[in-house]
Every structure is written in C-alpha cells, then in structure tokens.
Amino acid sequence: MKRAVIIGTGSALPARVLTNAELEGMVETSDEWITARTGIKTRRIAGAGEKTSQLAAAAARRALALAGLTPEELDLILVGTITADMTMPSCACLVQKELGAVRAFAFDLNAACSGFLYALDVADKYIRSDPDLKIMVIGAETLSSRVDWHDRNTCVLFGDGAGACVVTGAESNGNHQRGYLAAKLYADGSLWELLHLEGAPGHNPDLPGAALTAHPSIRMYGREVFRHAVRAMADAVGKVLADQGITPAQLSLVIPHQANIRIIRSLAEHLALPLEKVYVNVDKYGNTSAATIPIALDEANRQGRLAAGDLLLLCAFGGGFTWGASLIRW
Numbered sequence: 579m580k581r582a583v584i585i586g587t588g589s590a591l592p593a594r595v596l597t598n599a600e601l602e603g604m605v606e607t608s609d610e611w612i613t614a615r616t617g618i619k620t621r622r623i624a625g626a627g628e629k630t631s632q633l634a635a636a637a638a639r640r641a642l643a644l645a646g647l648t649p650e651e652l653d654l655i656l657v658g659t660i661t662a663d664m665t666m667p668s669c670a671c672l673v674q675k676e677l678g679a680v681r682a683f684a685f686d687l688n689a690a691c692s693g694f695l696y697a698l699d700v701a702d703k704y705i706r707s708d709p710d711l712k713i714m715v716i717g718a719e720t721l722s723s724r725v726d727w728h729d730r731n732t733c734v735l736f737g738d739g740a741g742a743c744v745v746t747g748a749e750s751n752g753n754h755q756r757g758y759l760a761a762k763l764y765a766d767g768s769l770w771e772l773l774h775l776e777g778a779p780g781h782n783p784d785l786p787g788a789a790l791t792a793h794p795s796i797r798m799y800g801r802e803v804f805r806h807a808v809r810a811m812a813d814a815v816g817k818v819l820a821d822q823g824i825t826p827a828q829l830s831l832v833i834p835h836q837a838n839i840r841i842i843r844s845l846a847e848h849l850a851l852p853l854e855k856v857y858v859n860v861d862k863y864g865n866t867s868a869a870t871i872p873i874a875l876d877e878a879n880r881q882g883r884l885a886a887g888d889l890l891l892l893c894a895f896g897g898g899f900t901w902g903a904s905l906i907r908w
C-alpha cells in the first residue's frame with residue numbers, strides 16, 4: 579500500500595534579525611525577561627520582497643529542488659497561513675503563480691499555529707485517493723504585520739518565515755511502514771477569545787456605529803493559552819501514540835510547534851523524552867505560527883537528523899483553539 583511520504587523540504591526566512599536588545603528600545607521589556615519566559619533571543623522580520631507568498635514560494639522552490647521535481651509537476655498547493663498577502667486571492671494561488679506551477683490547484687487553510695499539521699493531514703487524504711499526486715504543503719506567515727508593536731505581551735513572541743514540503747505516495751520501505759502513519763487533530767472554538775486576530779472589517783454603510791479597526795492585531799491571554807497548550811498537546815500526543823501502539827521511547831525526533839521553550843520543556847517532561855530528541859529553534863526565530871514546524875522539519879532534514887525508518891512526531895497548538903499531533907515514519 580502506498581502512503582503519503584515527504585520527498586523534499588525547504589524553508590525561507592527574512593533577512594532582517596530583530597534582537598531582544600532592540601526590543602528593549604521599543605517596549606518596556608528586557609532580554610532577561612524574554613529569554614527566561616520564552617527562550618526567544620531573536621526573530622526575523624519581513625521586509626520588501628518578503629511577503630508571505632514570496633517567503634512561501636522561496637521555501638517551496640527549495641523543497642522542489644530536494645525532491646527533484648519541477649513546478650509543473652505539482653498537482654496541488656496547500657498553504658497553512660493566517661497572514662496571506664490578501665483576503666483574495668489565496669496565498670496558495672500567489673505561490674502557484676510565483677512558481678509557475680501551472681497544473682496545480684491551490685488553496686489556503688486557516689488553523690493558526692496548527693495550520694501546517696492540518697494541511698499535511700489534508701494532503702494525506704488526497705494521496706489516499708490518488709497516490710501519484712505531487713502536493714506542496716506549506717506553512718507561511720508574516721505575523722510582524724499583525725502585531726501591536728506597543729503591546730509587550732505579544733510583540734516579543736512572534737516572527738516571520740515559511741517552510742514547505744513535497745508529499746507524494748510511495749511504497750513501504752522494506753519492513754517499515756514508511757510515510758504518514760496517523761494524526762489526531764482537534765479544535766475548540768468556544769475558547770476563541772483567548773487568542774485571536776480580527777480580520778479587516780467589511781464596509782457596510784447600513785450598519786451605523788460599526789467600529790472600524792483599521793489595523794487589527796493579535797490579542798492573547800498568555801497564561802491561559804500556555805495552560806491549554808501544554809495540556810492539549812500532551813493529550814493529542816498521548817492519543818496518537820496509543821492509537822499506533824508506540825511508546826515515547828521509540829520516537830527518534832519530536833518537532834513541536836515553537837512558541838515557547840517552557841511549553842516545549844513541559845511537553846518533553848510529560849513524554850519523559852530527553853531534550854536532545856526534541857527539535858528547538860524558537861531561540862532563533864520566535865513563534866512563526868504555521869511556519870514553525872515545516873521550518874524545523876527542513877532544518878532537521880538538512881542537518882541529517884532524520885534517517886530512513888525514524889519515527890518522527892509533530893505536534894502543534896494555536897488560535898481557534900486548534901491542536902493536534904501526527905506521526906511519520908521517515
């Protein structure tokens with residue numbers, strides 16, 4: 579039986595590095611506070627030529643190169659994002675244009691920080707119906723454009739970037755059930771207010787008094803988000819492992835959403851996993867929402883941290899709330 583396998587990864591980050599020291603000059607904060615509470619030291623901030631779609635396309639080109647495919651061979655482009663360049667067209671359509679992926683249909687998926695996990699699961703379902711499909715799955719964000727740079731509760735946390743992978747169907751590798759094994763995905767919209775980003779308001783002259791917020795920014799109840807994130811991710815991970823009869827000790831690498839080093843450490847503790855088995859780059863890039871997992875996946879891949887047969891666990895939590903975990907045999 580053919581399963582969805584990842585045959586190429588890529589990532590792209592803006593050139594501009596914003597340090598904690600620079601943030602000290604922008605809001606009342608300190609490198610010590612940010613480092614101790616989040617583990618973040620620097621993040622990347624998009625500039626000219628680095629829109630979400632442009633970062634996404636750059637990451638996709640690198641993934642195509644590793645996969646040995648041309649853009650014309652792609653059948654579908656899926657982008658997990660909450661910061662598309664425009665409401666319409668989708669970021670995925672702009673990536674299709676940038677790449678010249680003329681045969682591909684394309685759409686975005688909004689699941690906030692869980693966007694890449696959700697998109698990968700959608701790709702798996704398409705591969706199940708046609709294993710010959712070649713699908714580009716991307717997580718891409720420029721959250722710097724949606725952050726209130728006067729709000730120290732949020733502006734220190736986020737960064738910009740994109741990660742991508744090419745997925746297609748492949749036979750098992752010897753004895754190994756290679757590929758995408760399983761996922762558990764969840765949502766709880768009743769808690770939306772704890773972490774949200776209002777969209778650009780519509781203009782309806784028949785609605786007097788409708789307050790127009792020209793530049794909506796991320797709003798977050800950090801402590802509550804933290805509490806839910808730890809519990810929900812641990813629960814999803816436990817369920818996907820139990821479902822597959824796999825113990826945490828059998829995992830070769832865990833790539834968690836990179837929001838906060840304390841959330842990552844809590845998860846590692848819960849799984850009784852040594853931190854060496856948990857990929858961490860939140861110190862360099864901060865929280866890039868849907869992009870954190872595919873950026874980390876690309877780094878791990880290029881560092882040779884993934885060998886054939888390795889069990890890889892991905893897990894995420896984000897606005898919605900949305901969360902989940904997925905298990906891949908590399």
Ligand code: ACO
Binds near residue numbers: 612616773800836
């Ligand atoms: N610098 C200095 N002080 C700050 C800053 C800052 N940047 N931000 C907040 N503070 C202050 C607060 O005002 C508060 O001061 P007070 O006690 O005088 O009122 C104090 O620090 C403690 O604030 P808390 O919010 O309780 O601090 P906490 O230890 O919870 O850490 C943090 C805050 C880092 C946001 C944490 O709650 C967190 O990481 N939550 C998860 C949120 C997250 O990662 N969201 C991203 C999207 S969802 C996701 O990706 C998982």
